[in-house]
Amino acid sequence: MSGNSQSTPRVAAIVGPYLSGKTSLMESLLFAAGALPRKGSVKEGNTVGDASMEAKARQMSVEASLASCEFQGEAWTLIDCPGSVEFRQETVHALMAADIAVVVCDPDPARALMAAPALKFLDDHQIPHVVFINKMEAPGSASKLKDALNALQIISERPLVLVEVPIREGDQVTGYVDLISEHAYRYEADKDADLLQMPESVLPEEREARQQMLEKLADFDDHLMEELLSDMVPTLEEVAEDMAKDVRDDLLVPVFFGSADKDTGVRRLFQALCEEAPRVDATARRLGLPEGKDALVQVFKTVHAQHVGKLSISRVWRGEVVDGTSLAGNRVSGINRLFGAQQIKQQKASAGEVVALGRMDEVKTSEALTPSAKVELAWPEPLQPMLALSLHTTKSGDDVKLSLALQKLCEEDASLQVEQNAETQERILWGQGEVHLKCALDRLKSRFGLDVQQHPPLVPYRETFTKAAKVHGRHKHQTGGHGQFGDVWLEIKPLPRGTGFQFEERIVGGVVPKNFFGAVEHGVVEWMKRGPLGFPVVDIHVALVDGSYHTVDSSDMAFKTAARIGMTEAAPVCHPVLLEPISEVHISVPSEFTPKAQRLVTGRRGGQVLGFDAKPGWNGWDVVSAYIPQAEMSDVIVELRSLTMGVGSFTWAFHHLQELVGRDADKVVEARKQAKATA
The missing domain is CATH 3.30.70.240 (Alpha-Beta Plaits)
Structure with a gap:
């Protein structure tokens, strides 16, 4: 890896809908870079991404997976992001650390809509991105390409630009024409495509597509526009430079195609990333990071790994971090480069790199650190949860263990939330959907050895009164010494919905001394915690209007009890309703x-x-x-x-x-x- 600032490591996040083939594409990119001797497959459960038990069991990504490699002398970290919207929080955080994104799509135009959330986030956050239309090995895919492109354009705010056109034999795609260089290539298994003479049959489509590409580039380059209006042919270098600049500035989105499974089109995609992705300093400027000379590191993912402890997966935005140094009062204990489940130890990390920092126990996801302080940086709000489960431990004594385990899961995934409901005495886990919550339960078992029972949370019903009443509550108890005496008359009436509880006293002549008013109110409030239907009572007005007391036997406790007796008397005559x-x-x-x-x-x-x-x-x-x-x-x-x-x-x-x-x-x-x- 060169120390030249022009060769700082870059980060590409691979995003897109569920089943579009992102994990297979990362596997193919790593294979093209020579980082893998042979490719794994999702079906066999031996890919670099999807290394966790939960991902293998479901044959789908349930967390962001990272792998470092080099391609054409350039250092890269690739992040395979989950496609399911239930794990979207992982994708959002990965994109905040990326220089560029690859949006993987299906050639079926009917499925283009599934890419909308990813494209919208990229557009809103001005993250440079390219589109890779995968699975082009399927018969008839080439004929769907334009329709897929049109369907994707509807949901993209940036213009999409096809930068290659397919060469076909029958209904199979056997190669492509690069619209920038105007060279034709035949796909070859497991290696770079072979240069060939452009087939006559593809010339009309190539000329039309190239003209469209140049016109879109000319929208952002007056010089190129003048050349096109003068029928001058721009140089290859000018077109390539324009494309790279427009991608880096997030003005347009180049569209590539190929097959991750067959390794076709993947090297051309990786080459484009090398040519067009911004460097770390440009990404830092886009994110509005403060300038300075000291190291600046930001945690974008937290993992509590078995046998290793807490890992803070971080992007080094500037400077250099050395093992054993401190960041904002936290000593770095181990620096590791990631390759799926593997961790490769290194002594230091420089600008652009993504590394796992060990034992940063006080540091949370999203926090940015310099040697001297924490730095506040913009970060997306956690997604609001949409589904809940009430959890109970199956073994007595596991409650504290469960609380600590859930705390760690929520630290890893901000779209999980734990609620301790005081009213229903339930521990409730909130998440993004069924699979999201089941995955969390699987982790509780596999990582923390916790078996839990689960059911839908109780609904917090309330009850109220629909009729007014005046009731008497009298408590008299003689035990030989001091007795207990409290006597109250209460007027009760319903209130409009949402008013809450109101209490007043209208005592005349001191028949109940002032020092017992609070006890009467407390007695009413305690009774309201569980009304006659079994639920808390709301939206009623209670007035203390009369009563009597005993100079020796009356007490706060006696008047609280009298108030509760009065409310119990009121329940049937006030017509409670759920x-x-x-x-x-x-x-x-x-x-x-x-x-x-x-x-x-x-x-x-x-x-x-x-x-x-x-x-x-x-x-x-x-x-x-x-x-x-x-x-x-x-x-x-x-x-x-x-x-x-x-x-x-x-x-x-x-x-x-x-x-x-x-x-x-x-x-x-x-x-x-x-x-x-x-x-």
Whole structure:
């Protein structure tokens, strides 16, 4: 690796939809770079990426996998990012550390939409990227290429530019014409494509495609525009320089094609990355990193590895980090370059490199460190979780172990969240979907030896009164010495939804001394924790209006007890009713799926569509706004993804409480009674 600043190591993140072939592409790139003697396969579970047990079991990426290599004298770190939207947080963090991204897509135009979330993030964050249309070995793929390109252009804010056209024999793609050099190549297994004379049959398509490419380049280069208007032929060097500059400036997106499985088109892609990807200093400027001479390192992924401890996977933005030195008060204990599950020890890391720093126990993902301080840098907010499980340990005494394990999983993955619900006494794990949560449970078992039981979390129902009443609460108890005496009259009435609890005293003549008012209120509040239906009581007004006391036997405890007795008397005459929480939900979908999203809402008990509107900043997307009872939310994300090719998502928040009556209410009350009886 040269010390020349022009040869600083670069980072390419490989992103795209589930099943587009990202892991196979990284395997093929590593093979092309000579970093692998032979390729592994996803099916056989022996790829450099997807090395974890959870990834192998599912034959899909569930975390970002990293591997370093060299190609044409240039040092690279490749990051294979998960395609499933459930593991999107991993992709987001990897992209924040990347110089360039490769968006891997399917030649089927119907599946282009699945790349929308990745392309939108890249466009919004101005991350340079290229598109690689994979799986071109499938018969008929060449005829779909233009349609796939058009479908992708609809969801990309940047112009997409085809930089090669296929050479075909029958319905098979056997080579390509490079539109920059105008050279034709025949694919050769396991090596660079062979130069050949351009076939006559491809000339018309090549000329048309090259003209389109030059016109798009000319949109950003006045000199090239003048040449085209004057019918002058630009030099190969000028076209190549324009392409590289426009990619680095995120003005356009070159489109390549090939087959990761067959190693075709992969070397041309890697060559383009070498020519067109920005260097680390340019990426640092894009991200707005502060300038300086000291080393600056940012953690973009945290891993708690068995037998090794905590690893902080970091990009060195500038300077040099040496093993044993301190960063913001944290001593670096081990520097390792990564190659899938392998760690390759090294003494130091310089600008551009991605390394795993050992034992940085106090450092969190996203934090940037210099030798003297932590530096605040912009970082995306964690994704809002959409599905929850209540977890219980199967072995008594494992609670503390479970808490620590969940803390580590959440540190690794910011889109997991743990909630300790004080009301229901549940430990709730929130995640992005079914597979995401199952993967977390698998890790609890494989890494931490924890078996857990799981079920959907309890819904936080409430209850309230619908009628007013005046009730008497009297507590008198004589034991031979001091007795207990408290006597209250309470007026109770319902309040509008969302008002909460109100207490007042309207005592005349001191029939209940002031020093007992607080005890009466406490007694009412304690009773409200579990009403007659089994749930906390809300939205009522209670007034202390009368009562009596005993100079010796009255006490705070006696008046608290009297207040609770009064509230118990009130329960049947005030007509309690169950209240269920209603969530306000905003569902984001491509416009073609908007009717399906509306039907998803109305197909759920109590679901109510409030309307829909265009999603700001998302061409061809809508946001459907709705109210859905929280009890009906548990599998909304599972159904939504199945309806929308995996790209639909939603945000939600509690909005209001709503009366629930009839059989549905009876079922809830009965279930709570049974749960209390077995607890």
